Amino acid sequence: MNLLALFRSILRTLLRDRLRALLMMAGVVIGIASITILASVGESSRRDTMKRFKNMLGTFDTIIIRPGSGKNRGMVSLTNVEPTLKFDDAAALVAEVPEVRRVAQLQNAFDIDVKYRDRNGTPAVFGVSPNWPELRNDTVAEGAFFSDEDARSLSRVAVLGEDARKQLFPDEDPIGKVIHIGDVPFVVRGVMVAHGAGPAGASLDDLIYIPVTTASRRLFNRDFLTMLIAQLKDPEQGQVAIDHIQVILRARHHIAAGAFDDFTVTNPRAVMAQVNTLGSTLNRLLRITAALATLIGGIVIMSVTLIGVSERRKEIGIRRAVGAGRTAVLAQFLFEAVCLSFAGGILGILLGIAGTQIVSRVQRLPFVLEQRALVYSALLSIALGVVFGIYPAWRAAATNPIDVLRD
Amino acid sequence: MIHIENISKTYSRNGLPVTALRHATFDIASGDFIVIRGASGSGKSTLLNILGCLDVPTTGTYQLDGADVSRKSDAELSRIRSRKIGFVFQSFNLLPRTTAIENVELPMIYADRAVSRQRAAAALARVGLSHRERHFATELSGGEQQRVAIARALINDPALVLADEPTGNLDLASGSEVMRILRELNEEGRTIVLVSHDDAVAAHARRALTIRDGALEAQGAGQ
Numbered sequence: 001m002n003l004l005a006l007f008r009s010i011l012r013t014l015l016r017d018r019l020r021a022l023l024m025m026a027g028v029v030i031g032i033a034s035i036t037i038l039a040s041v042g043e044s045s046r047r048d049t050m051k052r053f054k055n056m057l058g059t060f061d062t063i064i065i066r067p068g069s070g071k072n073r074g075m076v077s078l079t080n081v082e083p084t085l086k087f088d089d090a091a092a093l094v095a096e097v098p099e100v101r102r103v104a105q106l107q108n109a110f111d112i113d114v115k116y117r118d119r120n121g122t123p124a125v126f127g128v129s130p131n132w133p134e135l136r137n138d139t140v141a142e143g144a145f146f147s148d149e150d151a152r153s154l155s156r157v158a159v160l161g162e163d164a165r166k167q168l169f170p171d172e173d174p175i176g177k178v179i180h181i182g183d184v185p186f187v188v189r190g191v192m193v194a195h196g197a198g199p200a201g202a203s204l205d206d207l208i209y210i211p212v213t214t215a216s217r218r219l220f221n222r223d224f225l226t227m228l229i230a231q232l233k234d235p236e237q238g239q240v241a242i243d244h245i246q247v248i249l250r251a252r253h254h255i256a257a258g259a260f261d262d263f264t265v266t267n268p269r270a271v272m273a274q275v276n277t278l279g280s281t282l283n284r285l286l287r288i289t290a291a292l293a294t295l296i297g298g299i300v301i302m303s304v305t306l307i308g309v310s311e312r313r314k315e316i317g318i319r320r321a322v323g324a325g326r327t328a329v330l331a332q333f334l335f336e337a338v339c340l341s342f343a344g345g346i347l348g349i350l351l352g353i354a355g356t357q358i359v360s361r362v363q364r365l366p367f368v369l370e371q372r373a374l375v376y377s378a379l380l381s382i383a384l385g386v387v388f389g390i391y392p393a394w395r396a397a398a399t400n401p402i403d404v405l406r407d
Numbered sequence: 408m409i410h411i412e413n414i415s416k417t418y419s420r421n422g423l424p425v426t427a428l429r430h431a432t433f434d435i436a437s438g439d440f441i442v443i444r445g446a447s448g449s450g451k452s453t454l455l456n457i458l459g460c461l462d463v464p465t466t467g468t469y470q471l472d473g474a475d476v477s478r479k480s481d482a483e484l485s486r487i488r489s490r491k492i493g494f495v496f497q498s499f500n501l502l503p504r505t506t507a508i509e510n511v512e513l514p515m516i517y518a519d520r521a522v523s524r525q526r527a528a529a530a531l532a533r534v535g536l537s538h539r540e541r542h543f544a545t546e547l548s549g550g551e552q553q554r555v556a557i558a559r560a561l562i563n564d565p566a567l568v569l570a571d572e573p574t575g576n577l578d579l580a581s582g583s584e585v586m587r588i589l590r591e592l593n594e595e596g597r598t599i600v601l602v603s604h605d606d607a608v609a610a611h612a613r614r615a616l617t618i619r620d621g622a623l624e625a626q627g628a629g630q
Contacts, residue, residue, distance in 0.1 A: 001516065001517055001519055002515070002516050002518075002519055002520065002521070005515070005522040006516045006517075009505075009512075009513075009516060013504055013505065016504050017504060318500045318501075318502060319517070320461065320488075321496075322488070322489065322494065322514040322559065323488045323489020323490070323514050323517035323563070324517045325481055325482045325484075325485030325486070325517075326482075327482065328517055402456050402462055405461075405496060405500065
C-alpha cells in the first residue's frame with residue numbers, strides 16, 4: 001500500500017466536500033476554541049491580577065509592616081492606624097534583621113486639599129523615605145525624586161503622581177511650580193511614571209509624594225508611621241525575616257509574652273501565591289468544561305464517521321476489490337477522522353485566538369496567548385481523531401466486500 | 408493458470424447453512440476466455456468472488472499460478488487482488504466524488520507502487536476516454552463509466568480479468584464496445600472470466616461453465 005498516495009487521495013476527497021467536513025469538525029472547533037480562549041484569558045487575567053498586586057505592593061522581595069493587629073483592612077492612613085510604628089523601628093529593622101536590605105517609610109493621609117493657583121484636588125499625600133521608588137519599582141517620568149538631603153533638611157518638595165499632575169497641571173509644566181498641600185507650600189520636583197489600576201481597580205496615580213520627615217514635622221505633626229516596607233536580600237527568606245521582625249518589634253514595643261502584636265507583617269509573595277491558587281482553581285474548572293465540550297466534539301466525529309461507514313459500504317467494497325486490505329481501509333478511515341479533528345483543532349485555535357482578542361478587549365485585559373495551551377490543543381485534537389476514529393475505522397475494515405459489491 | 412479442485416462454499420444465512428457452491432472442479436488455462444452461466448442465485452457470483460480472491464472456499468483448493476490461495480490471509484489475498492486480478496462489475500462501481508482518472512489510479516495506491524498519472528492517462532486513452540479524465544463518475548454515461556472501470560481493472564496489468572455481467576446495465580452499442588475491449592484484452596494474452604446471462608455476450612467466450620444450484624453442469628465450448 002502506498003500510504004502517501006492514499007492520504008493524498010483522501011485529502012482531495014475531504015476537500016471536495018467541505019461543508020460535510022466543516023459540520024463534522026464543528027464540535028471540535030468549538031471545544032478547542034473555548035479551551036484556547038479560557039486558557040489564554042485565564043492566563044491574561046492571572047497576569048493582570050499579578051500586575052495589579054505588584055502595582056500596589058511594589059516588588060515581591062518586600063515585607064510589609066503595618067501598625068495595629070491587622071483588624072483594619074484597606075489602605076492605611078494617619079486617621080485609621082494605631083500610633084505604634086515609629087521612625088526608630090525602621091532604623092532598628094535595618095540594623096538588626098540580617099535578612100533585610102533596607103526599609104522604606106510611609107506616613108500618608110487622604111482628603112487633604114491640594115491647590116495650584118485656581119485648580120485644586122484631593123490626591124493622597126504620601127510622606128515617604130527617599131528610597132521609596134527603588135523599593136516599589138517606581139520611576140520618575142520628569143524631574144527627579146527627592147534626596148536623602150531633602151529628607152534631612154525637611155525640604156518642602158513634592159513629586160506628583162500622573163493623575164495629580166493631570167488635575168493640577170493639565171497644560172503646564174509642573175516642575176518648579178509651587179503647590180499648597182493644606183496651607184503649606186511645596187515646590188514640585190518631579191512627576192512619576194503612571195502605574196494604572198490596583199487590584200480593586202482604583203487608580204494608583206492619584207497621589208503626591210513628599211519627604212516623610214517633612215510630612216511628619218511640617219504637615220501632619222505626627223511622629224508615627226502608617227507603613228514600613230522592608231526589602232529582603234533574598235526573596236526566599238521571607239518567613240525567616242518575618243520571624244525576626246516580629247521578635248525585634250515585640251521587644252521594642254514591650255509586648256508581653258502571650259499578648260497580641262501591635263503590628264501586622266504581610267508577605268506579598270504569600271498573598272500572591274494565594275491569589276494564584278484561587279485563580280488556578282477557577283481556571284481548572286473552566287478548563288474541564290472546555291475539555292468536555294471538546295470530548296463531545298470527538299463523539300460527534302465518531303457518530304458521523306460511523307454513519308459515513310454505512311453510507312460508504314459500497315466505496316469500501318470497491319477499494320477492497322481493487323486491492324485494499326483491511327489495514328488499508330482502517331488506515332483510510334482513521335486518517336480521515338484524524339484529519340478532520342486536527343483541522344477542527346487548528347480552526348478552533350484560530351477561532352480561539354480571535355475570541356481571546358475580543359474578550360481581552362471587552363475585559364480590558366492584556367492580550368496574552370497561552371502558547372502551551374495552543375500546542376496542547378493541537379495534540380489533543382489529533383488524539384481525539386485517533387480515539388474517536390478507531391472504532392468507526394475498525395467497523396469499516398470489517399465490512400465484507402462481497403455483501404456490498406452486489407446491488 | 409487456475410486450478411480449482413472440489414471447492415464448496417457454505418454460508419450461514421439467518422443461522423441456517425446455505426450451500427452456494429458444491430464440489431466444483433475445473434481448470435482455466437492462461438489466455439482463456441471463459442463465460443460462467445447460470446440462473447440468478449445459482450452460485451455464479453460466489454464462484455467469481457472466489458476466483459477473484461475476495462472470498463475463500465469452505466472446502467477444496469484454489470491454485471492461482473501454482474500457489475494455493477484458498478487458505479491465505481486477508482493481507483495476502485489483497486496483495487494478489489491488486490497485482491494479478493482486475494474486476495469489472497455490472498454496476499461499474501466507480502467511486503463517487505472522484506474523477507475518472509483518480510478512479511483509474513486507485514489500484515496503484517494499493518499495489519504499493521508509485522501512482523503514475525501518465526499510466527492512468529494511458530489506460531483511459533486505451534478505452535477511448537482521454538477527453539473525460541477530469542470528469543466525475545456521475546458526469547459519465549453508463550458506457551463511459553464501464554470503460555473507466557475497465558481502465559481501472561487494467562492499470563496494474565493483471566493477468567486475470569473478472570467481469571460480472573459487464574454489459575448488464577448498458578445499451579447495445581456500449582455493451583458491444585465493452586465486449587470488443589474485453590476481447591482485445593484476451594487477444595493480448597489476458598485470461599478473461601465473464602459472468603453473463605446474455606447469449607450474445609457469451610458468444611465471445613471460448614468456453615462456458617454452467618452452474619445450476621451451486622454445481623457445475625457442463626463444460627462446453629463457446630462459439
